[in-house]
Amino acid sequence: MVKEKGHKLITSNRKARHDYTILDTYEAGIVLTGTEVKSLRNGRASLADAYADLHNGELRIHGIHIAEYDNGSWTNHPPRRIRKLLLHRAEIDKLVGKLTESGLTLVPLSLYFRDGWAKVEIGLARGKKSYDKRQDLAKRDSDREIERALHRRAKGLPD
Incomplete structure (x- = not known):
């Protein structure tokens, strides 16, 4: 085996x-x-x-x-x-x-x-605590938005 x-x-x-x-x-x-x-x-x-x-x-x-x-x-x-x-x-x-x-x-x-x-x-x-969870969600959302903006800028698309 x-x-x-x-x-x-x-x-x-x-x-x-x-x-x-x-x-x-x-x-x-x-x-x-x-x-x-x-x-x-x-x-x-x-x-x-x-x-x-x-x-x-x-x-x-x-x-x-x-x-x-x-x-x-x-x-x-x-x-x-x-x-x-x-x-x-x-x-x-x-x-x-x-x-x-x-x-x-x-x-x-x-x-x-x-x-x-x-x-x-x-x-x-x-x-x-619940406010820690909200902070984590807000940080994840903002990081996602930054990644999208950088991706769009790299492709030459308008914001």
Whole structure:
């Protein structure tokens, strides 16, 4: 059996970057069963309501929905079970220190396969206020307008 190489995105949590300011990111392995891996290879997962926490010195992720695997005769997994994340002890200890600060949380940003292994990118995040979200939207809109104007000027079109 040949091991696949590269990076294959399964799903990403686009709303997390809108709702949170991401301070730091970590790549963690995830403990899965066989039917979960097969379902992920079909791209059937969602990070919409997912979050990570520390429990007894272990990092766990809650709320990832991995759909049941339809083919085969195996016993299926529960779609929203709590799954263990795999990080080096030094990284977990660093996260313990940072999570003691108020207002910080761990949010999954994306779920992907890297060199055949399922990985989760988690971000150390601080929640945004509504005015921060409005500022981000206004900045994105102004940047888009600037890009359009530069593009039109480069083509010699009138503003």
